[in-house]
Amino acid sequence: MFGWMGTVLRVDLTAGKVTREKLDESLARDYIGGRGFNSRVLYDEIKPGIDPLGQENVICFAPGPFTGSGLTSSSRVEVSTLSPYSYILGDGNAGGNFATYLKRAGYDQIIVTGKASSPVYLWIDNEEIQLCEAGPIWGLNTWEATDYLQERYGSDISVAAIGQAGENLVRYASTIFDKYNSAARGSGAVMGSKNLKAIVVRGNQKVAVARPEEFKDLAREDRDFFLNDDFQREVAAVYGSHIGMGRWFPGLRYFEKYLSEEEIPHKLTPEAMKEFEVKRTACYGCVVPCKDVFRIPEGEYAGEIGKALEHECIFCLGTNCGITEPVPILVMENLADKYGMCVVALGNAVAFAKFLYNQGIITDQDTGGLSLEWEDATSQIQLLHQVAFRQGFGNIVAEGMYSMAKILGRGAMDYCYHVKGDSRGPHPAGIFGLAHATSTRGADHLRGRSWAFGENDPKIWPQLVEKGYIPVDDPVATLAVSERATTLTDMIGRCKGAVNNWASAVPLVHKYPLFEGVARLLTAATGQEFNEETVAQAADRVYLLEMAFNARQGISRKHDRLPLKPEIINSETGQEELRKHDEMLNAYYSIRGCNPDTGIPSGEQLQKLGLDFAARELSEPEFQKEWDGPPLWPLENYPRGEKRA
Structure with a gap:
């Protein structure tokens, strides 16, 4: 092959x-x-x-x-x-x-x-x-x-x-x-x-391609774009995702508010974070050094080197947890890497716990005396150790925010702003809310949201709109196209860009019609004929199969939800937001070929994509019980402990 x-x-x-x-x-x-x-x-x-x-x-x-x-x-x-x-x-x-x-x-x-x-x-x-x-x-x-x-x-x-x-x-x-x-x-x-x-x-074998010269020429075109594009050279390669601290409205204190560029603490701005940078680096074979290498200057971990501090860590373990000093954030990034924890899910769970603590819903009795005051970075670092070892209150936080809310009770679930167990915070109806709702792995920005919003493409996005590839007047259709694009990115083994953008996610999109560049590359690499239609159909095949997988787990329309704060959800404004979200869901299901009542892919659409086996299974009268998060273990049944990092 x-x-x-x-x-x-x-x-x-x-x-x-x-x-x-x-x-x-x-x-x-x-x-x-x-x-x-x-x-x-x-x-x-x-x-x-x-x-x-x-x-x-x-x-x-x-x-x-x-x-x-x-x-x-x-x-x-x-x-x-x-x-x-x-x-x-x-x-x-x-x-x-x-x-x-x-x-x-x-x-x-x-x-x-x-x-x-x-x-x-x-x-x-x-x-x-x-x-x-x-x-x-x-x-x-x-x-x-x-x-x-x-x-x-x-x-x-x-x-x-x-x-x-x-x-x-x-x-x-x-x-x-x-x-x-x-x-x-x-x-x-x-x-x-x-x-x-x-x-x-x-591994040191050669990856053979069917048409070497053709593939080499296409790859050179793609590479030259990144080497010469101002955005890639002056933003992605210089700041990486840190640029999001000024552009992407990170949350403060468990989504109390979203911070504008003017409200970002100065020490956490992209320019200020350069103080800790030693050099920049890239993944294998990439020409954009989007990752920083940093050095911790002081404290218990002084002199320790870390790498690839992303916006998500600065936001999720930093501002959204009430931490606005950079050094503790650098420490927590390294601890997450050492212990092996996702900074987003960890940050969500910690921020949620701190919110509950500061609201009086949980107390020192629950935390074993560990302070969860917003700006207490020392206690937050201690909590990270507890989570990794499942010790003390960390044993509950280790379950994740949705299961933690179930375990704690006391109305905690009202404040758990999740979609299918994962969170990107509460948002009004629109592209953000819809993208989080329809993502096949729970609320997420990498399943299409950034590409549908066009927030990081000063040149490419307007060109795609002008050429009619992005139906910008129809946000639902725009999201469907963006989901297709990012699904394809994950299928071909491509990076979406530290600063999420169309040129990274879809090779040669700067030169050819939307997916034609990918099709040309696939044809040259594999020797099999691909075109825009077959490439787009493959991406839709994967996305709907994932929706079918989730349907078997008990996911239906009600879980494609718009999380809102309790003080908003029952207000006139909140009800209007939910109505708008429902309208957008109806349009989305129509585009995707799903049953509007259940949100589950229709048998007809699955068959069109060659997923007859899934169509047959989903036509059976019963699935498992309705989704309610993972089955919970007794907390005392988990392994715990070992050496502290």
């Missing part, structure tokens, strides 16, 4: 067996790679109603067809599972070296099932594959484990590892790639539940 390596690794941890499977060519064409491959496996192999922390769950790792090919910004790996945090489709996407090394080792996907009887890690050295005893690294944080494995195997490897949060089944624990790149939605907890500490890969 060209573009694809032609091999899938299946790892049965229960049997301690690894097998190679031939990649099905028709499946490769229909699902392209990355998120497409993974979502199909999840639908086929995960039964509705299982415990996501049980051995029946499945976790997949997949690069895309462009990974390792020489196309810039294409070293992305998709990690997919049934999320133990949200109890729906849970996928995360990480950069770094891992995706390229895995592809060059000869593999298009890893599928992990079962549970090892004791801790193991998977060692992949091109064709040599081995499950190894992980006792020496179990209990280590991700940095320590990575250092140990590099010392053993050499520096030319890439490591996907979990820290103590994953081992202790913190429900939003992440898989951390090469110390600093995080794949969220609870994949780290699933690895921990399977006694899988790490995946270590070395």
Whole structure:
């Protein structure tokens, strides 16, 4: 095969067996790679109603067809599972070296099932594959484990590892790639539940493409755009996502308000954060150094180096938790990477807990005497340690905001601004609210929102609108196009850009009609003929299959919700916002081919996309019970403890 390596690794941890499977060519064409491959496996192999922390769950790792090919910004790996945090489709996407090394080792996907009887890690050295005893690294944080494995195997490897949060089944624990790149939605907890500490890969094979000269020319056009575009050179490469602190209205004190550029604390502005920057860096083969390397200047962690501090950390663990000093935020970024936790889900849970504390809904009796005052950074850092070890009040926060609200009661759920267990805060009806509602992995900005809003594209967005590719007069249709684009990004193994933008997400969109550049690249890479229509159809196939997966988990229209604050939701204004949201949902379901009453894809639409198997299953009279988050464990049943970072 060209573009694809032609091999899938299946790892049965229960049997301690690894097998190679031939990649099905028709499946490769229909699902392209990355998120497409993974979502199909999840639908086929995960039964509705299982415990996501049980051995029946499945976790997949997949690069895309462009990974390792020489196309810039294409070293992305998709990690997919049934999320133990949200109890729906849970996928995360990480950069770094891992995706390229895995592809060059000869593999298009890893599928992990079962549970090892004791801790193991998977060692992949091109064709040599081995499950190894992980006792020496179990209990280590991700940095320590990575250092140990590099010392053993050499520096030319890439490591996907979990820290103590994953081992202790913190429900939003992440898989951390090469110390600093995080794949969220609870994949780290699933690895921990399977006694899988790490995946270590070395790969040095060539990724062959069908039409080398044609592909090389297209890749050069794409690369030259990033090297010469003012936005990429002067914003993305200089500030990365830090620029969002002045442009994206981060929340303050659990969404008490959204901060304008003028309201951002000076020390947290993109310019001020440069004080801590040592240098800038990029993922494998990328020409845009969007990630910072920073040094902590003082305190317990003085001199420690960190990497890839994103806007999400400054916002979610910073301003939205009431922390406006930069040094504690740098410390918490590194702790999240070491322990292996998603800064968004962790920040949401901590901010929610602090809100409840400051409202008097929970007290020192609940927190074990730990202060949750807004500006108390020392106590917040202590809480992060507690979460990773499931100690004290951290054991409840480790469940995530939705389950925490269920456990606490006392009206806490009224203030849990979630969509399907995940949160991006309360918003009025509009593109933000609709994008969060219809995202197939819970409220999220990377499923299409930023592209539908056009907030980061000073040149490309107006051109796309002018050419008629973006139906800007119809925000619902605009979101559908944007969801299609970002789904495709995750399928081909491409980065969406630290500063989310169309040129990053959709290769060659600056030159060709919307998806024609992707189609040309796919044709040149694989030797199979793709066009705009087949590429768009593949993205829709994946998105609706994910909606079908979630329907089996009990998701329906009522869960595509617009979270509003309790003082607003019952007001005249709140009711008007809900009415507008319902109208937008009706239009969205019409565009997507879903039943307007249930929000579930229609059998007819599924069949049009070649998803007859899903159409048959969804036509059955009953699914599992209505979604209400993941099944809760008694808090005393979790593993806990080990060495503090």
